[in-house]
Amino acid sequence: MGVLEDFASWAVYEILHLEAGSPLAEAANFFIYDTIKVFLLLLAVIFAISILRTFITPQKVRRLLGDKREGFGNLLAALLGIPTPFCSCSAVPLFLGFLESGVPLGITFSFLISAPLINEVALALLLGLFGWEATLLYVLSGLIISVCAGLLIGRMGLEGEVVSFLHAPKKEEKESETGWESRISFAKSQTIGITREIAPYLIIGIGAGSFIHGFVPEDALASVAGGDNLLAVPIAVILGIPLYSNAAGTVPLVSALMEKGVSLGTALAFMMSVTALSLPEMIILRRVLKPKLIMIFAAILAISIIATGIMFNILL
Numbered sequence: 001m002g003v004l005e006d007f008a009s010w011a012v013y014e015i016l017h018l019e020a021g022s023p024l025a026e027a028a029n030f031f032i033y034d035t036i037k038v039f040l041l042l043l044a045v046i047f048a049i050s051i052l053r054t055f056i057t058p059q060k061v062r063r064l065l066g067d068k069r070e071g072f073g074n075l076l077a078a079l080l081g082i083p084t085p086f087c088s089c090s091a092v093p094l095f096l097g098f099l100e101s102g103v104p105l106g107i108t109f110s111f112l113i114s115a116p117l118i119n120e121v122a123l124a125l126l127l128g129l130f131g132w133e134a135t136l137l138y139v140l141s142g143l144i145i146s147v148c149a150g151l152l153i154g155r156m157g158l159e160g161e162v163v164s165f166l167h168a169p170k171k172e173e174k175e176s177e178t179g180w181e182s183r184i185s186f187a188k189s190q191t192i193g194i195t196r197e198i199a200p201y202l203i204i205g206i207g208a209g210s211f212i213h214g215f216v217p218e219d220a221l222a223s224v225a226g227g228d229n230l231l232a233v234p235i236a237v238i239l240g241i242p243l244y245s246n247a248a249g250t251v252p253l254v255s256a257l258m259e260k261g262v263s264l265g266t267a268l269a270f271m272m273s274v275t276a277l278s279l280p281e282m283i284i285l286r287r288v289l290k291p292k293l294i295m296i297f298a299a300i301l302a303i304s305i306i307a308t309g310i311m312f313n314i315l316l
Contacts, residue, residue, distance in 0.1 A: 008033035027214025034206050034252055037128055039195070042202075045124035046194050050187035052083045065103045065111070070154055071147075074110040077103075078146035081114030082123075082139075099162060106154015113301065114146035117276040125251035137312070138268055145272075145304040152300055153293075161293035202252070209256030232266045233309035237302055240273025250274045269309030277301050 008029050012018050018025035065077055098108045118139055126135040254267040282294055289297070 004033055004037055007036070023214040025214075027210040030213040030256070031206055031210035034209070034255075035203065038125055038202060038206065038252065041124045041128040042195060042198075043191055045127075047187050047191045049083050050190035051183055054183040054186055065098065065107055070104065070106060070151060073104065073107040074147045074150040074154070075143070077107045077111040077150065078114040078143050081111045081146065082118045104154055105159050105162070106150045106152075108150075109153045109297065110146045110150030113149055113276060114142060117146065117272060118142040122251065122271075122275070130255065134264065134268075137264075138271075141268070141308045141312070142272070145301070145308060149297075149300045149304055153297065156296070158293050158296065161290040163288050163290060205250060205252040209252040209254075212253070212256040213259060230310065232263065233269045233306050233313065236266045236270035236309070237273040237277070237306050240270045241277055241279055241302075263313045265309040265312030265314075268312060269305050272305045272308070273302075277305065 011032050012025050012029045013020060016028060018028060064080065065073055098111065099105065122138070123135060126138055250271045254262075254271050257270075258264065258267050277298060282298060285294060285297075
């Protein structure tokens with residue numbers, strides 16, 4: 001990344017003529033460097049994952065998960081959630097489609113949690129900003145939360161808490177063979193579409209991170225959000241719930257917060273809360289879930305995220 005660092009420095013000092021070492025120069029350098037780096041990583045990862053998606057259709061997912069026992073089925077569902085497209089508009093039909101195909105409720109929830117929590121955007125940004133160790137840690141923790149939460153919900157007998165009258169008519173969808181030309185065309189369109197969709201969140205997130213990087217005093221947040229404060233993780237999770245964002249807007253902000261003394265566990269808990277436990281997502285899920293199941297789902301997820309964040313802070 002030396003070329004990008006040199007380019008960012010050249011743009012800041014030679015083009016913008018900002019004073020070296022000033023807060024504005026530091027913020028501008030952070031913004032230019034991270035924006036270019038993150039977008040390059042994003043394009044590469046989204047294209048690769050989009051190719052993989054052409055092999056993992058909803059029909060294949062349903063067949064894979066329909067007859068699996070709990071435990072293994074939950075793990076498989078969580079793994080399949082990583083490369084599977086999931087957003088507000090696709091949550092309802094995917095969720096209902098799995099249930100109608102006979103996928104157990106708990107296994108379906110493992111998929112429901114994993115898909116937004118661990119996705120190609122999160123992987124690309126985490127890898128670029130934190131390295132492979134933190135990325136692997138995030139993925140493993142996300143899988144553990146997805147599997148454990150799904151197992152718990154599956155054993156609570158909550159099938160009656162799904163809004164049955166919203167079920168779409170059952171319809172057998174046909175699968176067609178896809179050649180490599182079609183796969184590459186799909187990957188290109190997905191890469192352009194997803195990047196365009198998340199670009200505003202990404203720029204806002206990097207902008208917020210740049211401000212923190214340049215203008216917030218070093219270690220200013222360490223006393224309230226460092227690993228020694230046990231309340232830091234619950235507070236971070238609570239703060240993340242009302243926010244509407246995704247990994248694109250959250251990861252750059254998390255990176256800047258960590259530079260100022262926020263511990264890794266607290267930062268990852270905040271990111272998990274925003275991406276998997278946000279209030280807007282709960283409102284969307286209300287279309288298919290009754291309030292009791294939504295509250296149980298949110299409570300289990302919140303407790304799991306808080307416990308994970310605290311554990312990371314203690315171990316690391």
